[in-house]
Structure formats: C-alpha cells, structure tokens
Amino acid sequence: MIEIDGITKRYDGNTVVNNVTMTIEPRTVTVIVGTSGSGKTTLLRMINRLVEPTAGAIRLDGEDNRAMPGYELRRRIGYAIQGHGLFPHRTVAQNIATVPVLLGWDKARIDAKVAELLALFQLDPAQFAGRFPHELSGGQQQRVGVARALAAEPNVLLMDEPFGALDPIIRAKAQADLLDIQKLLKTTIVLVTHDMDEAFHLANKIAVMDKGELVQYGEPAELVKNPATEFVQTLIGASERPFRLLSIETAAEAVEPGTADGKPLPEATSQRDALSQLLWTGRNALPVAAADGTILGKVTLEGLTRRAAKPQ
Amino acid sequence: MSIRFDKLGVVIALLIAYGALVAPFATLRANRIVPGEAKMILDALPAGAGIALLVLIVFAAVIVLLKTPTLIRLATAAAALVALALFVGMAATHLTPPENTYARVSPASGFWILLFAFALLAADSITRLRPQPAIRVLLLLITLGGAAAILMSGLWDGLSILKEYAGRADVFWLEAGKHVTLALGSLFASVAVGLPLGILCHRVVPLRAAVLNTLNLIQTIPSIALFGILIAPLGWIAVHVPGAAAIGIRGIGAAPAFVALFLYSLLPVVANTVVGLGGVPREANEAARGIGMTDRQRLFGIELPLAMPVILTGIRIVLVQNIGLATIAALIGGGGFGVFVFQGIGQTAMDLVLLGAVPTVVLAFTAAIVLDALIEMNAPQRNRGRTA
Numbered sequence: 001m002i003e004i005d006g007i008t009k010r011y012d013g014n015t016v017v018n019n020v021t022m023t024i025e026p027r028t029v030t031v032i033v034g035t036s037g038s039g040k041t042t043l044l045r046m047i048n049r050l051v052e053p054t055a056g057a058i059r060l061d062g063e064d065n066r067a068m069p070g071y072e073l074r075r076r077i078g079y080a081i082q083g084h085g086l087f088p089h090r091t092v093a094q095n096i097a098t099v100p101v102l103l104g105w106d107k108a109r110i111d112a113k114v115a116e117l118l119a120l121f122q123l124d125p126a127q128f129a130g131r132f133p134h135e136l137s138g139g140q141q142q143r144v145g146v147a148r149a150l151a152a153e154p155n156v157l158l159m160d161e162p163f164g165a166l167d168p169i170i171r172a173k174a175q176a177d178l179l180d181i182q183k184l185l186k187t188t189i190v191l192v193t194h195d196m197d198e199a200f201h202l203a204n205k206i207a208v209m210d211k212g213e214l215v216q217y218g219e220p221a222e223l224v225k226n227p228a229t230e231f232v233q234t235l236i237g238a239s240e241r242p243f244r245l246l247s248i249e250t251a252a253e254a255v256e257p258g259t260a261d262g263k264p265l266p267e268a269t270s271q272r273d274a275l276s277q278l279l280w281t282g283r284n285a286l287p288v289a290a291a292d293g294t295i296l297g298k299v300t301l302e303g304l305t306r307r308a309a310k311p312q
Numbered sequence: 313m314s315i316r317f318d319k320l321g322v323v324i325a326l327l328i329a330y331g332a333l334v335a336p337f338a339t340l341r342a343n344r345i346v347p348g349e350a351k352m353i354l355d356a357l358p359a360g361a362g363i364a365l366l367v368l369i370v371f372a373a374v375i376v377l378l379k380t381p382t383l384i385r386l387a388t389a390a391a392a393l394v395a396l397a398l399f400v401g402m403a404a405t406h407l408t409p410p411e412n413t414y415a416r417v418s419p420a421s422g423f424w425i426l427l428f429a430f431a432l433l434a435a436d437s438i439t440r441l442r443p444q445p446a447i448r449v450l451l452l453l454i455t456l457g458g459a460a461a462i463l464m465s466g467l468w469d470g471l472s473i474l475k476e477y478a479g480r481a482d483v484f485w486l487e488a489g490k491h492v493t494l495a496l497g498s499l500f501a502s503v504a505v506g507l508p509l510g511i512l513c514h515r516v517v518p519l520r521a522a523v524l525n526t527l528n529l530i531q532t533i534p535s536i537a538l539f540g541i542l543i544a545p546l547g548w549i550a551v552h553v554p555g556a557a558a559i560g561i562r563g564i565g566a567a568p569a570f571v572a573l574f575l576y577s578l579l580p581v582v583a584n585t586v587v588g589l590g591g592v593p594r595e596a597n598e599a600a601r602g603i604g605m606t607d608r609q610r611l612f613g614i615e616l617p618l619a620m621p622v623i624l625t626g627i628r629i630v631l632v633q634n635i636g637l638a639t640i641a642a643l644i645g646g647g648g649f650g651v652f653v654f655q656g657i658g659q660t661a662m663d664l665v666l667l668g669a670v671p672t673v674v675l676a677f678t679a680a681i682v683l684d685a686l687i688e689m690n691a692p693q694r695n696r697g698r699t700a
Contacts, residue, residue, distance in 0.1 A: 069606065074603060076604075078603075079599070079602035079603050081602065085596055087592065087618075088618065089617050097479065102609070158602075
C-alpha cells in the first residue's frame, strides 16, 4: 500500500504538485493521467524520491519513504521510463542484473533471475542475454527495460510513460503483456500516461491531475459516470463516453445465456472490441468462448448497447 | 575492357613521376655545411641499381594509376617503400668518395617526394581496407621493426643524418628520454588534474564557462611568452620552498617546460571530458538514478564508460601535441629532441635538424596510431556495430 499524504512540491514559489492525498491499494494498477505540466510525473518521482517533496509524506506499507537513503529506497522500487533508458554499453543480461548487482546478490541467483525474466518477457535467454540494446527492436528494448525494473522483485513498480515511444501495434502488445505479468507477480503498479485509451485499458483506478491538483481519483467507470470537473469530462471526451465504459470490462462479463452463429470471440476481448465485431459483421449476437474453446454464451448488440448507456 | 583510372592514383602517379624524373634523388656535399651537388637517380646509384629502381617505380606508377585491387596497391606501396629505403642507403655508399669522412650524402627532394607519394598510397590502401584496430597496430609494428632492422644492419650508415647520430649517440638517447618524459609526464599530470576538473565542470554548470575560458586564454599565450612568464614564479619557488630546488624546480630548464606543456594540455582534456559527459544519453542517466545507483556508481559505471571515447580523443590530441611541443623545451634548457633542432639551426646543419625532427615525427605518428586504435576498441558497442 502506498499512502500519499498531503504532498506538495514547489519550485521557486511555483507549485507543481499541490497538497495531493491518495492511497494506492496493493497489487493493483493505478494510472495517473493529466496533460503535460499537470504534475503527474513529479508526483510519481516523489514516491521513489527522485524528487524530494516540499511538504507532506509518502508511506510505503506504513513506512515513511524517508526512513532510508534515497538510493536504497530506489533499489527496492522498480522504475521504468519512456525510451527504456537501457545502458548502451552493457548487454541485455548486464542491464537486467543492474539492481541485483547493486544489492550484492550472488552470481548464481543473479543468473537465474535474469534467465527467468527473459523467459517471462518472451526473450530467449540463449539468444538475447549477450546482445547489446542497439541490437534489439523497440519493443524488445522496452521489455528489457521493464525486466530490469522488476529484477530485484520489487513490490512496487513505477512507470513513467513506458510505452510512449512504441508504435501502436507493439504498444498494444506491451500493454497486454504488462497486465499478464502484473497478474502473475502481483506487483503494485503506478503508471503515468497522457493516453486515455491506455489508462482505461490498464487501470484498476485512475487519478486525474490538473495544474498540480488531484481532481479525481476513482475507478474508470466512476470517472465516466460522474466526472468531478469539466476537465475530467474533456479528458475523457464527451463522444468517447460509451466506448470508454465498454473498454473497461471484458466480453466474459457481458455474456448472456444462449448461443449464436459466427466465429466465437475470446472471453478476454474488451466489450468495446466485441461491439466493434458485432457492428462490422452485421450480426446481432456472437458467441463467446473461454480460453479452452468451450462456449460460455453470447454477447448481443442490445446487451452491449445497454451497458454503454449513461447510468440512470 | 576499358581502362579505368583511380582518382587519387592520378595525383600519386604525378607525384611519383615528378619525384623520380624531375627532382634529384640524393645530394652530395663536400662537408656538412656547404651547399651540395644534386644527383638524379641514375647518377646517384650504381648503373644496374639505378635502372632497376626506375623500372620498379614506373611499374608501381602504372598500378597506382589504374583501378587495381586494394591489397595489390598496398603490396606495391610496401615494396616501393622498402626499395626506397634500401636504395637511398646504397646511394650514400655509392656517392661518398672512398676514405672521405667529411663528405655528406643526404636524401634530396626527389626521395622525399617519392617517400611521401608511396606513404600516401599505403595510407589510402589501409584506409580502404578498414582493418581492425589490432591489425593497424600490427602494421605499425612491422613498419617500425623494418626501419629498426635497416638501421641495425648499417645500410643507412652512409647517410648524413646517421653520421650526425654517430657523433652523438649517447646524447641522442639521453635527449630522447627527456623528450618522452616531458611529453608523457605532462600528459599524465594534465589527465590527473583535467579529468576531475572536467567532471566538476560538468556537474557545476556555473564553473564551466569560467574554467573553459581561462584554459582557452592559456592556449593563446605563445610558448616563448609562457616560458618567460613562468621564470619569475618558478624561480621564487626554487628559492623559497624547501626541497623545491632539490627536485629540479628552477626558473629555466625542464620545470617551466613541464608546467607549460601541462597548461597547454589542460584545455583538450577538460573540454573533451565536459563534452563526453554531456553526450551521455539523458535516459541512461535518468534510469541509473531511478533504479538506485549512487552518484559515484553512476559516474564510474555509466557516465565515464560512455564518455570514454571522447575523453580518449582529447588525450590523443594532448599526446600528439605534447610530443611536438616538447621540442620547444630545448629553448630554455629543458632538453629533448629540440636540442638537435636548435643546434642544427645554429650551425646551419640541416642534417642535425633532421636528427631532431625525424624522431619527433615518428614518435607523434606512432602515438596517434596507437591511441586511435585504443579509442576504437573503447568505442561503445552501438558505433562499432554500425561500421561493421
């Protein structure tokens, strides 16, 4: 659990983050959104003390984050940034091993961890361990960047626009992979982005920052249903509201009894994509299949339309 | 098949033609200071040898002129250089009248032009072959080894420059030692001071402009003026600081030369350190901090390794510059190869000037090649991968 308690940051009398209080639940994905200059990155960087707050306190599992030197704190918190930030003169394996080496792990444990993470990120250790960052594609570099952030098995992973430099196709894959890994490792993730699609795709909870203030903090559906300010509404986009609602949940959660003709949709498909399929194929209903292929039921145009409507 | 010309080859072939057919190959003088008598290749060498050399040169010129495989061009250059080295020694023996110890034979403009032309051809071929750094150092060692072997064999003993050497063999090596000590010593001192100063300038931005401008100013002071400026403070130190005179600090001599070289060296070292550290990718630095490296770990683990090629380039500039500049030390009694240069100028004996100048050039050239190889071996992987 991360407790942010009355955090303020001022630079030369300029307030960048103003009295933000929020609690981030363990083992969840929290996305901080806002326009540039909203203070979202500064807020993130105060969690691992890359930026020292002017006032307020941040507690990790009840312990003040100033209880130890900044560099020791940062070794216990994963950190991944836009453009991956890999060290160009070190191999993939050396990059991933950075924090374990700083922590003084023995060699066998480091090697095992590196191999495990490479496999987890679908990079063959035999092929990739000895490569240098410039020999990887953008998506591979980004995965190595996240693997490095997770190497010391941190409870908390901070990500600053981690997918900002990727093209849309690789970005979607990277987001899906991140969700899988989060489910597997149960890491608490705090992610900063200005991409609302990304926020709705990844977040358990979204925090909206505007001019240094935390204007709304809640579940994605809550933001769509009851935007706290004009700004939140603009950010979500008036014409996007029904689709935002649909993009939060999966087709499995909209399943109705019965069957339908057509190619089954995987249960993990978002309701938004399911609607898109229905519209495109011109059908009123499509079957939904579990990962093992069994048919769970169907999604219908009518059912999805109801879910996309403004809550009464 | 149409005949195709090599662009640079045309220039080199013209040089070769001029050097072989128009300019004299060797000069014979009655003694070391009178003007001499220029000899063309056919006059300078025994009959058969002269013709052999001309044939070889014409043959080489044709290969140079046409588009030929690079390895053949390199072999041609190597063969021509070896032939030039051997025949110039032979010319010395041939031209010197028997039992005459005053007569001097020295290579003339034609020889130097041919040497330059074939050296250019060799350099061009090596550049086109793009050898690994280790191979380049190996080629250098082979060249130096070949020259050393010819020197030891006594083949060049008839040449004027070696007659000058023969009379000064012990002094020569003493001055060589002083020259290298001055050049390397001031280099080490400037790296020891300049590297931390550069790091400081990188971290403390307000300091940067002040330090770099000061060092720039020092660079503009002529060396003679700098020696003059240093006489008073170093003289004062010698008198007033106990032990200073004992370790050789005086107003003139090696100490001011050392200090001057050191001061001139600081700018390249500091400036390149600042530029190198400034070129470290921002994301790498940011990530290093974000995952918990201390400032020291970041400096030694990330910043310095990534800045190293640029810093080494600065050190290369300093070393080559110092080897050349160290000749000036002789002006104030600091020793080094400059001793022969200034004695030679004083006595109008060009051979003596060459005895100082040639080793300086060879030393600077060797240092440049070795350090270039070192820089390339230290270049970050991303650059090496692209050129391969």
